[in-house]
Amino acid sequence: MKNIILSILLISNLLLAYNSDDLKQVKDEGDCPKCDLSYADLSGLELSFSDLSDANLSHANLNRAVAHKTDFSRANLSFATFVKSNIKGAKFRGAILKNTDFYDARIWKADFTDAKIDRCDFNESALGSAVFENNNLSNSTFHGAILYKTVFKADVKGVPKAEN
């Protein structure tokens, strides 16, 4: 019985995994809009100024990646991890950010307009001058985050209180 369950899990993971051509493209060229990069390991990669809009990056590992001004608009970033990444000026407009982990990430001046933010971890991150508009932040955490001149538009729900 155990073996059957493990096999099912393995097969379902394989089915969910990224497209290898897409992974090659993002590594070679950076730009990969609408690509399937789910479960991809992009940790530590230099992705600055890349276009990853509309991409499927769910469960992707972007820890310690450098992605200045990268366009993640409308991308699916559910369960993706950006731990200690440098994503200054990145665009997350309309992105799906469900259980996304931004722990200790540098997210200065990022744009979260219309992003679907749900249970995200922004603890210890630097969100100075980032823009939040039309989001619900009530079940996300911001402990120890830098919120210096962070912009929370009037329609944002659950605005975190600055701790510093």
Place this chain on the structure above:
Amino acid sequence: MIYSMLNRCLVLLFVSTAILFASGLHFEHNFDKAMQKAQNQNKEVMMMYSATWCPECNYVKEVVFKDKRVIKYINKHFVLLGLDIQKDKLPKGFNYMGIPTFFFINKDKKQTGEIVGGDKAGKFLKELKDLK
């Protein structure tokens, strides 16, 4: 008599504390002048390369550099040099990937360390101490 002396001491303590905190951090803006000053004071130069339009740089200047612990540590160990990316070229031999970058320079004009980016005062101070 003792009461009067105690009063004077308290006033002196208050004034010196006020001067210390009011002084904060002083930026030099000329590399050679900063090097000379550091040599005279037996310190290293801490060179901050930044820009006025950079929120992270402004956070460091307006928040981190107002922290008493950071001020005390920098004043004790470094001569602070501020260069602006829009006005100043980096001295020969120094390169940067992003701003703010903090270069630590010894009396031979050699880089001894580097911090890229700003952080909260406590973490920034730890990074400074780790350089030593």
